Amino acid sequence: MTEIAFQDAYPEDLSHCYGCGRHNPQGHQLKSFWDGEETVAEFQPEPQHTAVPGFVYGGLIASLIDCHGTGSASAAAYRAEGRALGSEPPLRFVTASLHVDFLRPTPLGPVLKLRGTIEEVKERKVVVAMTVSANDQVCATGRVVAVRLPAAMA
Numbered sequence: 001m002t003e004i005a006f007q008d009a010y011p012e013d014l015s016h017c018y019g020c021g022r023h024n025p026q027g028h029q030l031k032s033f034w035d036g037e038e039t040v041a042e043f044q045p046e047p048q049h050t051a052v053p054g055f056v057y058g059g060l061i062a063s064l065i066d067c068h069g070t071g072s073a074s075a076a077a078y079r080a081e082g083r084a085l086g087s088e089p090p091l092r093f094v095t096a097s098l099h100v101d102f103l104r105p106t107p108l109g110p111v112l113k114l115r116g117t118i119e120e121v122k123e124r125k126v127v128v129a130m131t132v133s134a135n136d137q138v139c140a141t142g143r144v145v146a147v148r149l150p151a152a153m154a
């Protein structure tokens with residue numbers, strides 16, 4: 001694993017995202033890292049993330065996939081250019097498409113583990129496939145198409 005989380009390399013003014021912004025105290029503050037050619041993140045759901053008692057809310061799972069996907073996209077773009085994470089000019093990505101499949105109920109209790117595979121890297125677009133596991137069982141899979149931050153959001 002790298003020592004710095006992808007999201008901790010985001011510029012100050014782009015670190016307020018509900019899913020991963022380090023400056024959003026009410027947010028999830030997801031942290032993603034490299035693990036070889038794959039990307040990983042962990043998240044501990046809390047009781048307020050309940051769907052049916054005992055099981056995790058699907059919207060939370062989708063938002064974890066969203067932010068692990070966009071974070072992984074940014075890291076993959078830096079890696080493809082042979083640049084250090086967070087170096088200038090910044091390579092920031094937003095979600096163009098978010099696809100989630102819920103394969104089985106996700107138990108509320110264990111830490112959720114996300115694992116991402118970089119499927120495609122282009123100059124403006126990165127595609128990331130992900131799994132979300134609890135107790136070493138894949139509960140959901142996801143796919144994010146991430147596109148470079150548009151001028152309208154900068």
Ligand SMILES: CCCCCCCC(=O)SCCNC(=O)CCNC(=O)[C@H](O)C(C)(C)COP(=O)(O)OP(=O)(O)OC[C@H]1O[C@@H](n2cnc3c(N)ncnc32)[C@H](O)[C@@H]1OP(=O)(O)O
Nearest residue numbers: 014017066067070092093094095096097124125145147150
């Ligand atoms: C930066 C730190 C913040 C962290 C972000 C956290 C994640 C988020 O929640 S971001 C918020 C949600 N996302 C948004 O609000 C984005 C709103 N959408 C947009 O601004 C635009 O539609 C945007 C930028 C995604 C795409 O812009 P657009 O001009 O349509 O892109 P365009 O140049 O046509 O397409 C680029 C590539 O992406 C692909 N693409 C674009 N949209 C989609 C889509 N919906 N589905 C699949 N592929 C798509 C295109 O096919 C194209 O691929 P290729 O190069 O292979 O032909």
